[in-house]
Amino acid sequence: xxxxxxxxxxxxxxxxxxxxxxxxxxxxxxxxxxxxxxxxxxxxxxxxxxxxxxxxxxxxxxxxxxxxxxxxxxxxxxxxxxxxxxxxxxxxxxxxxxxxxxxxxxxxxxxxxxxxxxxxxxxxxxxxxxxxxxxxxxxxxxxxxxxxxxxxxxxxxxxxxxxxxxxxxxxxxxxxxxxxxxxxxxxxxxxxxxxxxxxxxxxxxxxxxxxxxxxxxxxxxxxxxxxxxxxxxxxxxxxxxxxxxxxxxxxxxxxxxxxxxxxxxxxxxxxxxxxxxxxxxxxxxxxxxxxxxxxxxxxxxxxxxxxxxxxxxxxxxxxxxxxxxxxxxxxxxxxxxxxxxxxxxxxxxxxxxxxxxxxxxxxxxxxxxxxxxxxxxxxxxxxxxxxxxxxxxxxxxxxxxxxxxxxxxxxxxxxxxxxxxxxxxxxxxxxxxxxxxxxxxxxxxxxxxxxxxxxxxxxxxxxxxxxxxxxxxxxxxxxxxxxxxxxxxxxxxxxxxxxxxxxxxxxxxxxxxxxxxxxxxxxxxxxxxxxx
Amino acid sequence: xxxxxxxxxxxxxxxxxxxxxxxxxxxxxxxxxxxxxxxxxxxxxxxxxxxxxxxxxxxxxxxxxxxxxxxxxxxxxxxxxxxxxxxxxxxxxxxxxxxxxxxxxxxxxxxxxxxxxxxxxxxxxxxxxxxxxxxxxxxxxxxxxxxxxxxxxxxxxxxxxxxxxxxxxxxxxxxxxxxxxxxxxxxxxxxxxxxxxxxxxxxxxxxxxxxxxxxxxxxxxxxxxxxxxxxxxxxxxxxxxxxxxxxxxxxxxxxxxxxxxxxxxxxxxxxxxxxxxxxxxxxxxxxxxxxxxxxxxxxxxxxxxxxxxxxxxxxxxxxxxxxxxxxxxxxxxxxxxxxxxxxxxxxxxxx
Numbered sequence: 001x002x003x004x005x006x007x008x009x010x011x012x013x014x015x016x017x018x019x020x021x022x023x024x025x026x027x028x029x030x031x032x033x034x035x036x037x038x039x040x041x042x043x044x045x046x047x048x049x050x051x052x053x054x055x056x057x058x059x060x061x062x063x064x065x066x067x068x069x070x071x072x073x074x075x076x077x078x079x080x081x082x083x084x085x086x087x088x089x090x091x092x093x094x095x096x097x098x099x100x101x102x103x104x105x106x107x108x109x110x111x112x113x114x115x116x117x118x119x120x121x122x123x124x125x126x127x128x129x130x131x132x133x134x135x136x137x138x139x140x141x142x143x144x145x146x147x148x149x150x151x152x153x154x155x156x157x158x159x160x161x162x163x164x165x166x167x168x169x170x171x172x173x174x175x176x177x178x179x180x181x182x183x184x185x186x187x188x189x190x191x192x193x194x195x196x197x198x199x200x201x202x203x204x205x206x207x208x209x210x211x212x213x214x215x216x217x218x219x220x221x222x223x224x225x226x227x228x229x230x231x232x233x234x235x236x237x238x239x240x241x242x243x244x245x246x247x248x249x250x251x252x253x254x255x256x257x258x259x260x261x262x263x264x265x266x267x268x269x270x271x272x273x274x275x276x277x278x279x280x281x282x283x284x285x286x287x288x289x290x291x292x293x294x295x296x297x298x299x300x301x302x303x304x305x306x307x308x309x310x311x312x313x314x315x316x317x318x319x320x321x322x323x324x325x326x327x328x329x330x331x332x333x334x335x336x337x338x339x340x341x342x343x344x345x346x347x348x349x350x351x352x353x354x355x356x357x358x359x360x361x362x363x364x365x366x367x368x369x370x371x372x373x374x375x376x377x378x379x380x381x382x383x384x385x386x387x388x389x390x391x392x393x394x395x396x397x398x399x400x401x402x403x404x405x406x407x408x409x410x411x412x413x414x415x416x417x418x419x420x421x422x423x424x425x426x427x428x429x430x431x432x433x434x435x436x437x438x439x440x441x442x443x444x445x446x447x448x449x450x451x452x453x454x455x456x457x458x459x460x461x462x463x464x465x466x467x468x469x470x471x472x473x474x475x476x477x478x479x480x481x482x483x484x485x486x487x488x489x490x491x492x493x494x495x496x497x498x499x500x501x502x503x504x505x506x507x508x509x510x511x512x513x514x515x516x517x518x519x520x521x522x523x524x525x526x527x528x529x530x531x532x
Numbered sequence: 533x534x535x536x537x538x539x540x541x542x543x544x545x546x547x548x549x550x551x552x553x554x555x556x557x558x559x560x561x562x563x564x565x566x567x568x569x570x571x572x573x574x575x576x577x578x579x580x581x582x583x584x585x586x587x588x589x590x591x592x593x594x595x596x597x598x599x600x601x602x603x604x605x606x607x608x609x610x611x612x613x614x615x616x617x618x619x620x621x622x623x624x625x626x627x628x629x630x631x632x633x634x635x636x637x638x639x640x641x642x643x644x645x646x647x648x649x650x651x652x653x654x655x656x657x658x659x660x661x662x663x664x665x666x667x668x669x670x671x672x673x674x675x676x677x678x679x680x681x682x683x684x685x686x687x688x689x690x691x692x693x694x695x696x697x698x699x700x701x702x703x704x705x706x707x708x709x710x711x712x713x714x715x716x717x718x719x720x721x722x723x724x725x726x727x728x729x730x731x732x733x734x735x736x737x738x739x740x741x742x743x744x745x746x747x748x749x750x751x752x753x754x755x756x757x758x759x760x761x762x763x764x765x766x767x768x769x770x771x772x773x774x775x776x777x778x779x780x781x782x783x784x785x786x787x788x789x790x791x792x793x794x795x796x797x798x799x800x801x802x803x804x805x806x807x808x809x810x811x812x813x814x815x816x817x818x819x820x821x822x823x824x825x826x827x828x829x830x831x832x833x834x835x836x837x838x839x840x841x842x843x844x845x846x847x848x849x850x851x852x853x854x855x856x857x858x859x860x861x862x863x864x865x866x867x868x869x870x871x872x873x874x875x876x877x878x879x880x881x882x883x
Contacts, residue, residue: 329776329780349784353782356781360780361780363773363777368772368773368774369772369773369774369777370774371774371791371795371796372546372796373795373796374792378791382778382783383781383782386782386783387782424544440777441777444781
């Protein structure tokens with residue numbers, strides 16, 4: 001680093017109401033450098049970036065952040081406003097909420113330009129088109145007149161990038177720019193960022209939790225944990241020889257395959273033949289009063305899940321994989337055949353009771369999957385009220401404690417456990433909540449779990465722990481899993497068989513090693529290569 | 533983060549945490565305390581403002597005029613009629629040779645006509661009538677106390693029935709959705725289009741006006757707004773993962789509604805409670821003001837306001853009634869604001 005740094009941060013600390021979340025960190029970014037700020041949720045990485053532009057509400061920011069010789073933290077508001085957008089721009093995680101839904105994207109890009117430059121109307125329109133074309137949006141002239149909801153997620157993120165680049169900033173802050181996008185789009189957006197960074201010669205600070213992204217993108221990496229920088233250095237060096245224990249843990253957090261491989265034939269736990277799910281959609285006009293349109297969410301899926309094995313269902317958002325999960329749980333009407341241990345779902349709730357005992361579910365978002373107003377005992381013990389109503393209060397409590405211990409939540413003695421039982425979900429972390437959800441499913445001893453993106457909402461290190469737990473449970477109890485995920489690494493670690501879905505159709509299926517090493521379908525190839 | 537929360541607040545239920553947040557809002561909390569105090573006091577109005585003594589000791593015997601009627605002859609009067617304890621003659625008898633009577637602090641009831649007032653009606657505030665009298669010679673303070681009680685009790689009842697109906701209909705629509713929801717929504721549109729005020733006028737002409745009739749009529753129309761909120765909450769919550777998880781456990785519909793959906797859908801209900809109360813008080817007052825409300829002779833704030841309008845010189849009538857109304861509504865609004873803040877999910881509970 002012989003060049004004078006573009007941005008030099010010294011002793012930056014941020015606190016909210018006497019609670020410090022960033023503890024005096026130092027780092028610098030050289031001109032034209034690509035730096036990645038890595039850490040898990042709550043590590044303070046986003047707050048750090050936002051505080052550079054003084055965009056954090058109600059926060060107390062201390063320290064110095066020298067940008068081109070000006071201290072961003074003490075600059076008067078009017079001068080800072082000039083810096084924002086012109087010298088330093090930001091891309092946000094969720095392009096849908098970062099764009100104004102009532103303005104066309106062309107207007108939104110032009111707005112930045114009118115604020116920062118004095119171009120004429122014709123020049124403005126031209127510049128907007130040039131910017132959009134640069135980000136690789138097809139038909140930029142038409143897209144400029146589109147509203148955000150008319151664009152796809154990837155296109156919206158491109159618009160955000162065009163907005164950020166409008167005034168040729170020398171530093172671009174990218175806050176998880178690809179997290180909200182599908183896997184196959186992530187690579188494209190990343191390539192775009194690299195290309196634009198080269199052609200504009202700007203610096204980029206990429207904030208992310210995705211190590212694959214960092215490895216491919218960054219020159220230098222800064223690792224944050226709990227508001228402190230624990231390690232920084234050249235990307236290749238840090239990946240090759242991580243010094244700090246936390247960095248080592250992060251890099252080693254790729255899920256490891258540790259499952260019993262398939263052993264011969266056994267009667268399938270779940271077997272589906274030509275499974276089809278159709279949603280009614282409203283029709284426009286008078287016709288819509290009497291008729292519904294049809295949207296085929298899942299068409300003709302066939303699969304079998306053997307005892308003690310995992311069927312991975314892979315696909316992007318909107319591919320129908322979650323619908324498949326709900327149909328397998330008997331929560332959606334479907335056509336075709338689906339048998340669980342030789343029995344099918346019926347319309348009669350009482351007749352389904354035996355099946356419900358066989359198949360249980362764990363959802364993606366550990367925050368919405370637990371009712372916030374029930375205690376742990378009520379949440380985990382709920383299934384007992386339906387399937388084992390004969391238990392006494394004490395027996396039920398014992399069963400709940402056992403279930404919690406099975407998922408690694410019971411560390412203390414019975415007295416400590418009794419206290420845990422009276423806690424509410426908000427007192428648990430994301431990983432702990434996911435364990436609670438697993439305990440709720442396991443307490444009635446099902447033979448199969450439907451796992452709908454069980455680890456997508458979790459930090460990578462926690463994700464690894466939860467996957468290990470699921471692997472252990474499978475080995476000990478011979479559980480079968482129907483695992484829905486978009487994450488190829490999770491499939492690689494967990495699945496025995498794989499189903500690849502796209503737009504409701506199964507495009508490829510087979511044993512996991514075959515699908516991942518010799519993908520037949522183009523789409524599978526994109527997914528696998530995007531995972532790196 | 534989680535360990536921090538664990539040590540700070542061990543196992544407080546969300547409801548309890550909301551209550552703590554509510555308590556931290558001093559204005560709202562003290563409004564609640566004062567309002568409750570006022571309601572309790574008004575429930576004991578007979579002990580505060582009454583034309584009968586609470587206790588009489590007359591010629592060695594003890595009487596309880598509050599509970600029983602005594603003839604005037606009992607206390608040495610001439611006629612066999614119920615005693616008028618404001619009569620100077622009776623007063624004199626009750627204070628002679630060791631006799632005594634324990635009067636309420638304000639010795640007038642809501643309907644008492646003070647035949648012995650020293651000033652013409654309506655009389656401005658005097659030592660006898662602390663806030664003056666209305667144009668029929670009734671004590672204003674007594675009127676206000678009993679009027680406040682009627683208003684608050686009526687508002688409580690109306691809020692209760694409206695909330696109950698609102699939750700019930702909203703829950704049914706939101707939980708079952710589809711055709712049930714569609715049918716109910718159309719019904720609400722038609723029902724909501726009925727001219728409520730004209731119906732009230734027509735019904736008060738057909739039937740003898742009474743509080744019960746008013747309660748029924750207002751309840752019939754008062755549930756729709758809340759029902760929409762509860763319906764929206766149910767529609768949102770029923771497709772959350774914890775409801776799906778409960779369904780896949782085989783939990784019954786009724787159990788899902790009671791255990792999962794209702795507790796998580798109560799935020800708008802609770803937030804609106806104080807505002808519904810103040811709305812109900814205002815509704816009763818306006819109807820009384822128009823003469824469509826409570827039967828004549830019932831103490832009522834609206835009737836007092838209309839008296840104030842008719843006797844514009846008698847400033848004490850309109851001013852005091854107005855003050856009582858403003859204080860009541862303000863207390864309710866402060867409570868409502870505090871409740872709304874306490875239940876706002878975006879506000880973190882700072883320790």
